Amino acid sequence: MKKSAIAAVVSALVLGAASFAAAQEPPPIKRIPLQKYDVPGTQLESVIGIAEIAPNVLIGRHTHPGPESGYLLEGEFVLMIDGQPPKALKAGESYQVPSGAIHDAKSGPNGAKVLAVYIVRKGEPLATPAKWRADFAVGAYGN
Numbered sequence: 001m002k003k004s005a006i007a008a009v010v011s012a013l014v015l016g017a018a019s020f021a022a023a024q025e026p027p028p029i030k031r032i033p034l035q036k037y038d039v040p041g042t043q044l045e046s047v048i049g050i051a052e053i054a055p056n057v058l059i060g061r062h063t064h065p066g067p068e069s070g071y072l073l074e075g076e077f078v079l080m081i082d083g084q085p086p087k088a089l090k091a092g093e094s095y096q097v098p099s100g101a102i103h104d105a106k107s108g109p110n111g112a113k114v115l116a117v118y119i120v121r122k123g124e125p126l127a128t129p130a131k132w133r134a135d136f137a138v139g140a141y142g143n
Contacts, residue, residue, distance in 0.1 A: 028057040039119065047118040047126060053077065053107040061104045061130040066120035068097040075112035080104045102130040 030052040038045050044066065050073070053059065076090040082102040089095055097103050105112075118126060 026054070028054045029059060038122070043122050044119055045122050047120060049116055051112075051114045051116060053105075053112045053114070055107060055109050055111040057107045057111075059105050059107075061102055062127045063100050063102055063130055064097065064118055064120060064127055065124040066099045066118055068116055068118050070095050070097075070114050070116040073113040073115055075110045076108035077105045077112040077114075078108075080106070 032050040032052070033047070034050060035048045036045060053075075071094045072089050072091050074091050076088070079087045079089060079095050079097075080103060081087075081097060087095065120126060
């Protein structure tokens with residue numbers, strides 16, 4: 001009885017410490033909205049922002065309801081768009097993601113800072129998580 005009580009206390013302390021440590025870490029992606037405006041005569045809006053991505057982070061497979069254009073301000077990352085070969089990018093290079101394309105990116109060892117522009121339909125979420133596919137992950141992530 002005494003051993004199981006001690007084990008429970010130790011487990012609680014370890015889990016509590018892990019939760020505290022996780023709460024202290026900065027988020028892997030910091031998004032900084034810069035501008036949002038309507039595209040005249042359409043149901044579209046332009047959204048411009050900066051994303052600061054921590055080192056060696058997969059941002060997560062997702063889609064946008066319109067095209068994305070980006071310019072890498074700092075660092076490097078690999079852009080992975082379904083149906084296309086992975087594209088390695090470094091500071092000073094730009095990229096485009098077609099409307100609705102499932103994509104992901106992995107930042108390099110120094111992280112990345114990206115200026116991104118989205119043209120999206122008003123009222124729709126800027127990004128939607130995509131379902132994970134094992135066949136995509138094997139080739140795209142260098143496994």
